Amino acid sequence: MLTIKNLGRNKLRTTLTIMAIALPLFVFLVTSSLKQSLNDAFASMEKSMRVATHQKLTYTTLLPQRMRGEIESIAPEGFLEGVCRSTWFGGKIEGSQQAYFSMAVDCDTFPVVHSEFEMTPDEIARFNDTKQGAVVGQEFAKLVNVGIGDKVTMKGAIPPFVSLEFEVVAIPKGLEDARLYFRLDYYDDVYRKITGDSMGVHNFWMRCSSPEARKWALTEIDRHFRNSQNETVTETESNFIRSFIESGGDWIGMASKVGLMVVIVALSVGFNTMSMSFRERTSEIAVLRALGFSASRIGFMVVSEGLLLGLAGGIIAVAPLYLLTHLREVSIPQFGKFTIETSVAGTALFVAVLCGFLAALVPAAMAVRLQVATALRKVA
Amino acid sequence: MPYIDVRNVRKIYRKKKLEVPVLDGLDLAVERGEFIALMGPSGSGKTTLLNLLGALDSATAGTIQIGDDQLHTMSDRQRTSWRSRHCGYIFQLYHLMPVLTAAQNVGLPLRLFKMSASERHERVSFALKVVGLEDRADHKPSQLSGGQEQRVAIARALVTDPDLLLADEPTGDLDADSAHEILQLMERLNKEFDKTIIMVTHDQKAAGHASRLVRLEKGKLMSAEAAAAVTY
Numbered sequence: 001m002l003t004i005k006n007l008g009r010n011k012l013r014t015t016l017t018i019m020a021i022a023l024p025l026f027v028f029l030v031t032s033s034l035k036q037s038l039n040d041a042f043a044s045m046e047k048s049m050r051v052a053t054h055q056k057l058t059y060t061t062l063l064p065q066r067m068r069g070e071i072e073s074i075a076p077e078g079f080l081e082g083v084c085r086s087t088w089f090g091g092k093i094e095g096s097q098q099a100y101f102s103m104a105v106d107c108d109t110f111p112v113v114h115s116e117f118e119m120t121p122d123e124i125a126r127f128n129d130t131k132q133g134a135v136v137g138q139e140f141a142k143l144v145n146v147g148i149g150d151k152v153t154m155k156g157a158i159p160p161f162v163s164l165e166f167e168v169v170a171i172p173k174g175l176e177d178a179r180l181y182f183r184l185d186y187y188d189d190v191y192r193k194i195t196g197d198s199m200g201v202h203n204f205w206m207r208c209s210s211p212e213a214r215k216w217a218l219t220e221i222d223r224h225f226r227n228s229q230n231e232t233v234t235e236t237e238s239n240f241i242r243s244f245i246e247s248g249g250d251w252i253g254m255a256s257k258v259g260l261m262v263v264i265v266a267l268s269v270g271f272n273t274m275s276m277s278f279r280e281r282t283s284e285i286a287v288l289r290a291l292g293f294s295a296s297r298i299g300f301m302v303v304s305e306g307l308l309l310g311l312a313g314g315i316i317a318v319a320p321l322y323l324l325t326h327l328r329e330v331s332i333p334q335f336g337k338f339t340i341e342t343s344v345a346g347t348a349l350f351v352a353v354l355c356g357f358l359a360a361l362v363p364a365a366m367a368v369r370l371q372v373a374t375a376l377r378k379v380a
Numbered sequence: 381m382p383y384i385d386v387r388n389v390r391k392i393y394r395k396k397k398l399e400v401p402v403l404d405g406l407d408l409a410v411e412r413g414e415f416i417a418l419m420g421p422s423g424s425g426k427t428t429l430l431n432l433l434g435a436l437d438s439a440t441a442g443t444i445q446i447g448d449d450q451l452h453t454m455s456d457r458q459r460t461s462w463r464s465r466h467c468g469y470i471f472q473l474y475h476l477m478p479v480l481t482a483a484q485n486v487g488l489p490l491r492l493f494k495m496s497a498s499e500r501h502e503r504v505s506f507a508l509k510v511v512g513l514e515d516r517a518d519h520k521p522s523q524l525s526g527g528q529e530q531r532v533a534i535a536r537a538l539v540t541d542p543d544l545l546l547a548d549e550p551t552g553d554l555d556a557d558s559a560h561e562i563l564q565l566m567e568r569l570n571k572e573f574d575k576t577i578i579m580v581t582h583d584q585k586a587a588g589h590a591s592r593l594v595r596l597e598k599g600k601l602m603s604a605e606a607a608a609a610v611t612y
Contacts, residue, residue, distance in 0.1 A: 001484070002477065002479075002480070002488075005477075005479035005480060006479060008479065009478070009479050283475060284475070284477060287471070287475040287477075288488075289436075289460070290434070290436055290463070290469045291463075291464065291469065291488060291489045291492075291536070292460055292461070292463045292464020292465070292489060292492050292540075293460075293464075293492065294457065294460050294461075295456070295460070372431075372436045372437070373428075373431040373436045373437035376431070376436070376471070377427065
């Protein structure tokens with residue numbers, strides 16, 4: 001009873017202490033789960049028959065469109081089910097700063113290379129027949145409030161920053177997130193009008209027909225373009241995405257380390273707050289001892305306060321995200337499901353309680369070692 | 381055999397290499413049911429003696445026997461347990477828990493004993509009734525006057541029905557009227573409930589409520605006289 005009452009004594013301080021434990025733990029939880037989700041996604045991509053070719057030096061250097069024909073011509077018969085060129089557009093809706101995942105792609109091979117999107121024959125036909133056609137994800141349709149047949153105008157995030165008008169032709173099953181794919185030939189037409197040149201492409205995505213074909217693609221395409229003006233690197237899907245993410249720095253690793261450091265800072269804050277709280281209550285603890293409360297009982301009381309603070313911080317950090325990811329599906333674009341594993345949530349909760357326990361240990365030891373007569377003399 | 385038998389007690393406080401003798405071979409005998417006023421100048425060892433009698437501290441040398449219990453042979457744990465059963469402490473500054481109500485403060489020492497909630501409630505109600513605060517049971521200390529706070533503290537000291545009440549300047553922080561009420565209450569506890577009371581005080585008027593006055597000076601007992609003889 002006294003433990004609970006003591007926690008309610010200074011509500012602001014108690015709240016801030018709980019938040020000091022909850023917030024870093026939240027960061028720690030998100031980064032750990034993100035890392036886990038990405039690793040799971042990479043693991044599932046390992047068996048993918050899809051490979052990607054990009055310019056050898058950077059991911060952003062463009063390659064000529066004609067290379068698609070060269071790749072198709074050197075591939076043994078039946079090895080490649082499709083070669084789909086793609087170029088980043090990164091469009092923004094007018095009046096919004098939000099850049100959407102948007103790519104210009106070959107409409108003829110896109111449904112084959114990205115067969116996970118499960119486009120219906122009607123949708124495929126509409127995409128092939130409509131030059132301004134766009135295949136959008138369900139989340140995109142929801143956010144931008146568009147349906148089949150609706151028009152949407154987006155401005156490119158990279159030079160020449162053109163505005164393109166699209167007509168939604170498909171919102172396929174399997175494409176849940178906020179993405180938009182549109183036709184490369186449409187983008188190329190506009191690009192030519194502005195620059196007088198044909199535009200380049202960032203990647204060639206290919207679906208291989210077998211592991212043997214994939215092995216061929218991973219070695220022979222790069223060999224073919226070696227010592228040319230457009231040297232390439234061909235990678236499996238998982239390696240491509242992993243390398244692409246890592247090219248921007250190991251931000252997940254860094255975030256994990258920052259999260260860990262913040263947990264240590266939170267522990268220090270909790271320790272300091274509990275020590276302060278204990279010092280303020282030295283007289284009360286001395287009085288409890290005088291009433292006959294044993295040192296161990298008072299030590300337990302102080303530790304209980306720490307445990308309760310830690311538990312409250314842990315629940316605030318873990319519960320909302322855990323419930324959110326278990327009650328509805330949360331996905332990371334291109335990676336799939338983001339979830340807070342029960343084991344990760346349990347670990348975070350344990351860390352929170354441990355933080356509270358460790359922060360309370362020294363104040364508890366101080367309470368246990370308190371000389372009653374001396375403490376009473378000081379406060380009398 | 382007196383109820384409290386203090387023999388040749390010495391208490392030396394050590395601060396690093398410095399030794400400060402506070403009690404120097406003190407002898408004191410108190411009969412059961414006596415109300416003792418302990419007086420003396422600051423630093424004479426009054427509070428130290430009170431702490432030793434309340435088992436809050438241990439003597440450097442000498443023996444202290446209260447009833448059948450020899451405090452000087454007890455460990456810290458045994459002294460803590462003895463304190464909870466035999467002794468009630470009343471402080472100058474009341475020292476109530478600000479987050480608890482009067483009833484919860486009074487009931488605090490009972491948490492150390494196994495008893496039903498109804499028995500606990502009964503005991504708390506009785507203690508509050510004795511001090512005349514049964515209608516203030518749900519008030520927090522901040523909602524009470526100084527005199528009322530001290531009465532709650534007395535109820536807290538009384539609730540476990542100890543034989544011995546130790547009071548360290550219980551009226552030191554109160555106005556004259558409230559002090560008088562508290563002293564009358566303590567007299568009543570002594571006479572009606574047969575509590576042995578040892579009260580440290582600087583106030584001659586307060587000492588007048590006791591049955592015997594004990595004077596300390598430089599850690600030694602100077603005189604023990606009937607309190608009425610020094611009442612002005």
